[in-house]
Amino acid sequence: MxxxxxxxxxxxxxxxxxxxxxxxxxxxxxxxxxxxxxxxxxxxxxxxxxxxxxxxxxxxxxxxxxxxxxxxxxxxxxxxxxxxxxxxxxxxxxxxxxxxxxxxxxxxxxxxxxxxxxxxxxxxxxxxxxxxxxxxxxxxxxxxxxxxxxxxxxxxxxxxxxxxxxxxxxxxxxxxxxxxxxxxxxxxxxxxxxxxxxxxxxxxxxxxxxxxxxxxxxxxxxxxxxxxxxxxxxxxxxALPTPPSVDAKLPVWWSDVLEAKKVVVVTQGTVANGDFSYLIEPTLEALADLPVLVIAATGSKNEVKNIPANARVADFIPFVDLLPHTNVLVTNGGFGGTQQALSFGVPMVLAGISEDKIEGNARTAHTGAAINLKTQSPTPEAIREAVLNVLNKPEFLANAQRLKAEYAALxxxxxxxxxxxxxxxx
Structure with a gap:
């Protein structure tokens, strides 16, 4: 010992x-x-x-x-x-x-x-x-x-x-x-x-x-x-394996996730989540008329404004449950979250420049598994274009899946x- x-x-x-x-x-x-x-x-x-x-x-x-x-x-x-x-x-x-x-x-x-x-x-x-x-x-x-x-x-x-x-x-x-x-x-x-x-x-x-x-x-x-x-x-x-969600309760609308053809998740992480106008709210606006289910994982009790019909909001959902059903993760790029996403083979849209994110997001995009918007307050138009690119261009998913295999070997x-x-x- x-x-x-x-x-x-x-x-x-x-x-x-x-x-x-x-x-x-x-x-x-x-x-x-x-x-x-x-x-x-x-x-x-x-x-x-x-x-x-x-x-x-x-x-x-x-x-x-x-x-x-x-x-x-x-x-x-x-x-x-x-x-x-x-x-x-x-x-x-x-x-x-x-x-x-x-x-x-x-x-x-x-x-x-x-x-x-x-x-x-x-x-x-x-x-x-x-x-x-x-x-x-x-x-x-x-x-x-x-x-x-x-x-x-x-x-x-x-x-x-x-x-x-x-x-x-x-x-x-x-x-x-x-x-x-x-x-x-x-x-x-x-x-x-x-x-x-x-x-x-x-x-x-x-x-x-x-x-x-x-x-x-x-x-x-x-x-x-x-x-x-x-x-x-x-x-x-x-990456450290994502722990099972032993105590967490899934939201009452969880069946919507299971039935959706495309799921986009958006999060601002655990630190920069005091103002949802940076990423969560613009993402909801950007994707409001697309045939996707948008899940906003807020990480806080703050109110999200103008939630469209195709969106669901929760302050916490275990990523071990959510990521297997996620087609694109829109995130400010916290290192732990991006590691989790890549270990599940999920491609990303990245929008963060605080703390270590300017560096981490550049490196993640360099792998071909993500698009880096190089700002922490992207416009709805930029988010929409990036999400559609990741959904429609198979190379993003292929690179994320390649990295998933590398993580799985460690x-x-x-x-x-x-x-x-x-x-x-x-």
Whole structure:
């Protein structure tokens, strides 16, 4: 039995997959402690893991992402803001909490498993003093963000290019991203780690995680572009299987889904769902006169306006039940949701540029399984055209089905458990 400590950034898209992983590790007999935001205490304890709350700057609440100052920003500028306020500023408090848990076991007794923007392990990876873990694992719950000579930097949403000219472009853009676009976040990161006692040169903050013993990316390689310089520590392990809907009740109109010839689902995810005028309402308007059933999964109790006759609305429907009947998913492109859709072979229309979506949506569209509208507030006309293209052009479905087969060949839970066992045997 291994002792595993899992620090998690306190936002749903990071917490949900790590809780699923924790539950599987506990099922296999491991002792798991989870450190995350105080609002997730009940969810953590339901897994059987021990709960420890972050404090101070690390215990921020997901609703803070709706701050008007933040929402006024877009694309890389918003990511730079997020990195500073929610991630880098939280490192000292996160490191204290992690050290307190490691001290209960002592050096080389526990394994630490962070998620891709879980910078709580960065001080340790860069020589800061403190109790050492037996091993450090990173699980990629967002699109792979590390730099590559074959791709433009994370956050720009540009096509990969491994030609001689493309590599020269990539090198220049990676420098620009580190020193200018994310320059403020990088300077703060260097200052924070130095204050915590890090030694040696501190790398680009999005590259720091590759110093972990193992980086397990929740996707298939195509979603990260082919890279000639991929670190040996990085492995692609597929998508976490969508759990069965044990307690969820299907809506009273579920028979409409089963009888429909074509079903289009629209969602704005779990964070950017405060204003349905961005995507859900324009989609309902766009498809109102088409012979399709439109399902709006809102993720909140907010009211949806002007619901047409061919639409149904629910605040929650289990995707494990809905996706097998879905012909097109219209989504803002949250990483977990797109992984689910691809694992079911469902093609998409993507409309989101916040958080990691500008990058994730570009990569998903590059596979040929989706159309990227490159905005978070598309017009009904743009949505209608894109949905009709996906419905009527067989290559979108074919590419989604191809990726479904790739996901089906991978077993992420076993891959994670095997790495835990390898580190514990050291």
């Amino acid at each position: 291994s002792k595993v400590i899992i620090p998690i950034t306190p936002v749903y898209g990071h917490v949900a997959p790590m809780l699923s992983i924790a539950k599987d590790l506990i099922r296999r007999g491991h002792e798991v402690t989870i450190i995350t935001g105080s609002i997730f205490k009940e969810a953590v304890e339901k897994t059987g893991a021990a709960f420890v709350s972050f404090t101070g700057a690390a215990d921020w609440k997901p609703e803070e992402l709706l701050d008007p100052e933040r929402l006024a920003l877009e694309g890389p500028t918003q990511v730079n803001y997020d990195l500073q306020r929610y991630f880098v500023s939280a490192i000292p408090s996160q490191y204290v909490a992690l050290q307190q848990e490691l001290e209960k076991y002592g050096d080389d007794q526990a394994i630490v498993m962070a998620e891709s923007f879980g910078f709580s392990i960065s001080p340790a990876l860069h020589g800061a003093p403190g109790v050492r873990a037996k091993g450090y694992i990173v699980v990629g719950v967002i699109p792979l963000a590390i730099s590559s000579i074959d791709a433009a930097p994370f956050g720009m949403g540009l096509e990969p290019d491994s030609s001689e000219e493309g590599r020269a472009r990539n090198i220049e853009l990676n420098g620009l991203m580190k020193n200018t676009v994310f320059g403020d976040a990088q300077k703060l990161y260097e200052m924070v780690l130095t204050d915590l006692g890090a030694t040696g040169e501190i790398p680009y903050l999005l590259d720091s995680c590759i110093r972990a013993d193992s980086y397990l990316q929740l996707s298939v390689e195509e979603l990260s572009y082919k890279r000639s310089d991929l670190p040996e520590s990085v492995r692609f392990i597929g 077993d992420p839970y076993t891959a994670i458990a095997n790495v835990v066992a390898e580190l514990d045997a050291k």
